[in-house]
Amino acid sequence: MSFYTNFLENNKSIVKGYVEHPFINSLINDTLDPKKYQVYLEQDDLFLNKYNSLFMDLICKTTERKLQKSLLEEMISFFYEIKEEERNEVFSQSDFNDVTSVSTKKYLTFLENSLQKYNYSVCLFAFGACPVSYAEIGLKFVNLRPKKSTYLATWKKLYSSSQFQANSQNWITRLNEQYELLSPDQKITAEDAYKKGLECEINFFNQGIE
Numbered sequence: 001m002s003f004y005t006n007f008l009e010n011n012k013s014i015v016k017g018y019v020e021h022p023f024i025n026s027l028i029n030d031t032l033d034p035k036k037y038q039v040y041l042e043q044d045d046l047f048l049n050k051y052n053s054l055f056m057d058l059i060c061k062t063t064e065r066k067l068q069k070s071l072l073e074e075m076i077s078f079f080y081e082i083k084e085e086e087r088n089e090v091f092s093q094s095d096f097n098d099v100t101s102v103s104t105k106k107y108l109t110f111l112e113n114s115l116q117k118y119n120y121s122v123c124l125f126a127f128g129a130c131p132v133s134y135a136e137i138g139l140k141f142v143n144l145r146p147k148k149s150t151y152l153a154t155w156k157k158l159y160s161s162s163q164f165q166a167n168s169q170n171w172i173t174r175l176n177e178q179y180e181l182l183s184p185d186q187k188i189t190a191e192d193a194y195k196k197g198l199e200c201e202i203n204f205f206n207q208g209i210e
Helices: 003-010 012-019 022-030 034-060 063-091 102-117 120-142 152-157 160-179 184-206
Strands: none
Touching: 003 012, 003 152, 003 160, 003 184, 012 120, 012 184, 022 152, 022 184, 034 063, 034 102, 034 120, 034 184, 063 160, 102 152, 102 184, 120 152, 120 160, 120 184, 160 184
8 A cells, every 4th residue: 555545544534634624614615704814825925935945955855856857847836836826816905914923833843853854755755745735625626616706716726727736646656656665664754744744734724714
């Protein structure tokens, strides 16, 4: 059984807590408070500004040129093209609050600590929870028909897209292949890193409803 299939099977509760998070359900039901969504997007922007540099550090941890190129291309697609459209949706409507929240800081600290403590093989799992999990949410939106004026319309366009889904599948393949190369102890560490990354994602979504 592959890493990802095994993770989904053994962590049903936390996976469900992510894909069925109240923030996501409120997007689907068109009941999301615009002010709270603004808070989420502000923190997302602050998070990504730092995440970009951390992701570059991850890329530099491997010497495989083909892999470096692939990760860089996916990073540019996700952070500079896809996320830009989502942020512009709300930022044009109000002033930007540049105070980094506790949840955002904790997520970034987790990634920073992973880069300091582990090699590329394990760090990959800490970073992988973000792109893979957003794609899982995108699959929930495929058969929905949101109004063009709703936030869901933007999320569906971004995360249900063939490009984003393909990038996610690349990540899953990458994680599965890397997992098979790890020692038994490293596998436990990698599983824990992915789980903690997903928990950070859930806490990040909480900012959009609290």
